[in-house]
Amino acid sequence: MKYIKKILGGGLRDYTMVIALVVLTIIFNITSGGKMITSSNFQNLISGNAYVLVLAIGMVMVIVIGQIDLSVGSVAGFSGMVMALAVRDLGLPWWLGVLLSLAVGATIGAWQGFWLAKLSIPGFITTLGGMMIFRGGVIWISKSISVPAPVELKVFGAGYLPEWGPTFTGMNNSTLLLGIIAVAFFAFMQLRKYNRSAKLSEKTEELWAVVGRIGLIGVVIGYITWIFGTGRPGTSFPIPGLILVVLVIIYHIITQRTTFGRHIYAVGGNKSAAALSGVNVQRTYFLTMLNMSMLAALAGIMFVGRSTAAGPSDGSGWELDAIASVFIGGAAVSGGVGTVIATMVGGLVMAVLNSGLMLMGVGADRTQVIKGLVLLAAVGFDVFNKQQGRQSIIGRVFPGKRK
Amino acid sequence: MKMKKYVSLFIVVSLIMVMLQAGCTRAPENSEPQPNAPDETSDLDGDGFPEDAVVGVALPWLGTQNWAEADEMFKTQLEAAGFEAIVQHADNKVPTQQQQIESMIQNGAKVIVVGPVDGSQLGSVLEEAAAAGIYIIGYDRLIENTTGIDGVVQFDSIKTGELQGQALLDGLAAKKGEGPYNIELFGGGPADPNAPNFFKGAMSVLQPKIDDGTVVVVSGQNEFTQCATLDWDNSKAQVRMDSLLSGFYSDMEIHGVLCPNDGIARAVITASEQAGQQLPVTSGLDAENETVKWIWEGRQYSTIAKPTDTLVSKTIEIIKSLQAGNGMPEPDTSVNNGKKEVGIYALPPLVVTKENEKEAFANDPGRLELLK
Numbered sequence A: 001m002k003y004i005k006k007i008l009g010g011g012l013r014d015y016t017m018v019i020a021l022v023v024l025t026i027i028f029n030i031t032s033g034g035k036m037i038t039s040s041n042f043q044n045l046i047s048g049n050a051y052v053l054v055l056a057i058g059m060v061m062v063i064v065i066g067q068i069d070l071s072v073g074s075v076a077g078f079s080g081m082v083m084a085l086a087v088r089d090l091g092l093p094w095w096l097g098v099l100l101s102l103a104v105g106a107t108i109g110a111w112q113g114f115w116l117a118k119l120s121i122p123g124f125i126t127t128l129g130g131m132m133i134f135r136g137g138v139i140w141i142s143k144s145i146s147v148p149a150p151v152e153l154k155v156f157g158a159g160y161l162p163e164w165g166p167t168f169t170g171m172n173n174s175t176l177l178l179g180i181i182a183v184a185f186f187a188f189m190q191l192r193k194y195n196r197s198a199k200l201s202e203k204t205e206e207l208w209a210v211v212g213r214i215g216l217i218g219v220v221i222g223y224i225t226w227i228f229g230t231g232r233p234g235t236s237f238p239i240p241g242l243i244l245v246v247l248v249i250i251y252h253i254i255t256q257r258t259t260f261g262r263h264i265y266a267v268g269g270n271k272s273a274a275a276l277s278g279v280n281v282q283r284t285y286f287l288t289m290l291n292m293s294m295l296a297a298l299a300g301i302m303f304v305g306r307s308t309a310a311g312p313s314d315g316s317g318w319e320l321d322a323i324a325s326v327f328i329g330g331a332a333v334s335g336g337v338g339t340v341i342a343t344m345v346g347g348l349v350m351a352v353l354n355s356g357l358m359l360m361g362v363g364a365d366r367t368q369v370i371k372g373l374v375l376l377a378a379v380g381f382d383v384f385n386k387q388q389g390r391q392s393i394i395g396r397v398f399p400g401k402r403k
Numbered sequence B: 001m002k003m004k005k006y007v008s009l010f011i012v013v014s015l016i017m018v019m020l021q022a023g024c025t026r027a028p029e030n031s032e033p034q035p036n037a038p039d040e041t042s043d044l045d046g047d048g049f050p051e052d053a054v055v056g057v058a059l060p061w062l063g064t065q066n067w068a069e070a071d072e073m074f075k076t077q078l079e080a081a082g083f084e085a086i087v088q089h090a091d092n093k094v095p096t097q098q099q100q101i102e103s104m105i106q107n108g109a110k111v112i113v114v115g116p117v118d119g120s121q122l123g124s125v126l127e128e129a130a131a132a133g134i135y136i137i138g139y140d141r142l143i144e145n146t147t148g149i150d151g152v153v154q155f156d157s158i159k160t161g162e163l164q165g166q167a168l169l170d171g172l173a174a175k176k177g178e179g180p181y182n183i184e185l186f187g188g189g190p191a192d193p194n195a196p197n198f199f200k201g202a203m204s205v206l207q208p209k210i211d212d213g214t215v216v217v218v219s220g221q222n223e224f225t226q227c228a229t230l231d232w233d234n235s236k237a238q239v240r241m242d243s244l245l246s247g248f249y250s251d252m253e254i255h256g257v258l259c260p261n262d263g264i265a266r267a268v269i270t271a272s273e274q275a276g277q278q279l280p281v282t283s284g285l286d287a288e289n290e291t292v293k294w295i296w297e298g299r300q301y302s303t304i305a306k307p308t309d310t311l312v313s314k315t316i317e318i319i320k321s322l323q324a325g326n327g328m329p330e331p332d333t334s335v336n337n338g339k340k341e342v343g344i345y346a347l348p349p350l351v352v353t354k355e356n357e358k359e360a361f362a363n364d365p366g367r368l369e370l371l372k
Helices: A002-008 A012-031 A039-064 A072-089 A094-118 A123-142 A151-158 A173-199 A207-229 A239-257 A259-269 A271-276 A281-307 A318-328 A340-359 A364-387 B002-031 B065-080 B094-106 B123-131 B157-175 B194-211 B234-248 B262-274 B289-297 B308-323
Strands: B054-059 B084-089 B111-114 B135-139 B151-155 B181-185 B215-217 B256-258 B302-305 B333-336 B341-347 B350-353
Touching: A012 A340, A039 A072, A039 A151, A039 A207, A039 A239, A039 A259, A039 A281, A039 A318, A039 A340, A039 B094, A072 A094, A072 A123, A072 A281, A072 A318, A094 A123, A094 A151, A094 A281, A151 A239, A151 A281, A151 B123, A173 A207, A239 A259, A239 A281, A239 A340, A259 A271, A259 A281, A271 A281, A281 B094, A281 B123, A318 A340, A318 A364, A340 A364, A340 B094, B054 B065, B054 B094, B065 B084, B065 B308, B084 B094, B094 B111, B094 B123, B111 B308, B123 B135, B135 B308, B151 B157, B151 B308, B157 B181, B157 B194, B157 B256, B157 B302, B157 B350, B181 B194, B194 B215, B234 B262, B256 B262, B262 B289, B289 B302, B289 B350, B308 B341
Parallel strands: B054 B084, B054 B111, B111 B135, B135 B151, B151 B341, B181 B215, B181 B256
Antiparallel strands: B302 B350, B333 B341
16 A cells, blocks of 8 residues: 555645546446546546636636636626637737727736736626626626637637547547657656656655656556547547646646745735745735736637627636635635645536436436535535644645645 | 444445446447437427427526416426426526536436527537537527527517507507606517517607607617616616606606516606606516516506417427427427527517506416406
């Protein structure tokens, strides 16, 4: 047992939610008769949930600073509609429409950040206002009629990577390349870490454990690559998924490796202490809200691309999906705790639940009930563990910056 | 430590199962290329499919009676015909419906019947289904902005609107004496492509009468976007009616209201009642149970029956034709959905007033029961 533990590099309890995700997937695969783990279903799972996960990236940062953003659904709908209208009525090229939409998102974020940071209106109120303003706005500018989106946008919402190179690989070569890059990158990072700690003569790990870990992750990534790469010809790892992965990497680095990221956790953990130690609280609030709305605009664009049209009710209820993902991922309501990667796992748990229940033919009504119970169970479990004086399990899922 | 032991054992077991799964799924995927064959498009008159094939039905929601009936009838009639039916509703949410259609593709459906939440937001999902060789039949609402649609079964929506307009005029003449009549206009949910057509049809009848002064739209709100009711939501219609009544009718009588469906008609009637008005003459649509009663009691003047069973039987008739390998039957008409010409299987709607109510529901014991 201790060998496995060493390979995983830390307590097995750190992986509770990941295990839950794997178990859920396997259970659904059995109950649905093998329809869960297939290329096309995994592709659907990613393109159908990428926009919510993009929202969740921004939302975890907002929740870590101890605020909440209720307006993201409306902002996503509004920005998507602005883009569709700008392209259709003003004749802008599609990429200019996308840039315009992101700019609109950033402006909205600045507006909300202004109310929160400068006027100290709580985020809940600021964004409740925003939720109404921009829901009304999208209905207003669209006259509540759906607007077809430029066809090029389909790439962002439902596109696949190109097919190229030799056919003997038996799969989509773009996906294969991505998989190889991912394994190589992981191996490189692990070995670099190993070398550094060896140089500092703080050698805590044996080489075989590192190699074993690389092997294990390699198999997992290889398997996922194989699933995504061997679907219907012309399909691959979906482009919305690729956008998501890039964002996750960027935001993981921002939150864990930069000064701004440390400020976010400091402000969320203890605002006064952070202010006293020289953190600009207002600036942190402002930038976090600005970033959230910009990501919301991006999510709106991705959804419009998938739907091939922007509709007046786009985005209603998305904020709640995003918030649920963050809390299932182990963030604390009081702020200061939560990581981007754990949030992605939380979001995927919801996505797998959705997909599995649909495959089994469970209706939208009972699916809602089950998702609600899962949210309560996940957070309740976390709180229970804290009350027992033990360390929070879900909070430890991934090492974050905590007090 | 024991706990950890079990957890790690579990991981190993799950990994092994995943690996086994990998081995298992590969074989059928290679040996049975049919459902995913890229060159097989749904436009071809195919070779049919087995009699117990999976048929998916994606409905928008169960919030109005016609959808609840469709849900029930599709389940029983598809099962009776020997198909394996997956009937789901999306709670009026576009993303939910997209995912449901995808899961139907996963479940190997040969035909998917779609009553869209928003007729123009299913583009890429339906094209994906079409690429997998699945027939897509639109149900009750036109599906726009996509090539992945093979035909739409619906009641003729322009005709329905014309009948609504005519029923309103007939009712005014019968109940409110000589004109001019004061009326207001309501439209349906803008996301539903039928709604503007209902309105257009009704206005083609009403506009000449507005022009010659027989009827007067007192509020002046006669554009579809001004009159539309978001999501066909009755409560929103009631709020609009309340404000129209307090704004324009404080010293005037309202005689008639063009209502695109029964729920909105009842909301309008309730609002007028609460404002102390004489009940206005209204049109309606769907012949919901509550309205069938109201018409019998004389509270609502008319509705239009679009019997759900006619719609469902026509749809199942098409599915059976596809199953036998005869392809899509010849459509009655066709309409451009923005990407291609789509065949429309149009069914005739029926105006129901108190006079013809008993004969209209002669074959419908459930509704006949209400006429006591």
